[in-house]
Amino acid sequence: MQYAPFDRTGHMSSRAIFGAAALSNVTQATADKAIETALSYGVNHFDTAASYGDSERLLGPWLERNRDRVFLATKTGERRKDAARDELHRSLERLRTDHVDLWQLHNLVDEREWEVALGPGGALEAAIDAREEGLVRFIGVTGHGVEVAARHRASLERFAFDSVLLPYSYVMMQVPRYAADFEELARVCSERGVAVQTIKAITRRPWGPRPQDRATWYQPLEDPRAIELAVHWVLAREGFFLNTVGDVELLPRVLEAVDGFEGRPSDEEMRRLVRDEEMSPLFT
Secondary structure, X not given: OOEEEOHXXXXXXXXXXXXXXXXXXXXXXXXXXXXXXXXXXXXXXXXXXXXXXXXXXXXXXXXXXXXXXXXXXXXXXXXXXXXXXXXXXHHHHHHOOOOEEEXXXXXXXXXXXXXXXXXXXXXXXXHHXXXXXXXXXXXXXXXXXXXXXXXXXXXXXXOOOOEEEEEOOOOHHXXXXXXXXXXXXXXXXXXXXXXXXXXXXXXXXXXXXXXXXXOOOOEEOOOHHHHHHHHHHHHOOOOOEEEOOOOOOOHHHHHHHHHOOOOOXXXXXXXXXXXXXXXXXXXX
């Protein structure tokens, strides 16, 4: 496992972040096994959210015994101060801890929600208060969709967020508008010491009318070599972090790919992957 500074937080995080969305709808035994799998590969950074089903509750028993072993992140989807504060306290109770390292405003893309969350009486005020109280150490923002990179860029002009989280994959970066916005965001993050967390690395394509037989809300790559190429392409971006996958059965394949990282695949390899797997962007 490679480790890198989670930018200005100073934490040396594993470049693979355990995406605990994978625990949304599993048993405690399955969750415990997934946690141990992540740890066995050297993962020391966990990411969950209040909206991820049972994820926080299932992480709680392990965290109660091992809180100091991981950098812990969770999220709130609430937009107003009081509701966000209340949700944070529920998250801490479920996680069985007195603080989280990173609290993130979840999927903050819609303009009206953005204005509420970052305005007077918004969720950001709850985050700042929580940081002052020692309930959270750092504050981040996350999002999805083709507009998210531009929205994160605007968010960084409103507040000095410590991290951003958004999609990054070979196929998404073939969408010209998204790629241009992403690169501008990446430049600003580099200049300001803002950590960049990436998601959806192993997206194959939207589900469309196909049967959804995985826990992910997109159709994922399944072949180990295909996963390896997709993961290595992301990890080749120095300093970026890769959030694993929202399906516990695919977690070992992603971590195995991370463990074998040696360098960036060629453009020809990636074009062949897109063709063979019939990949398409999740957002356009």
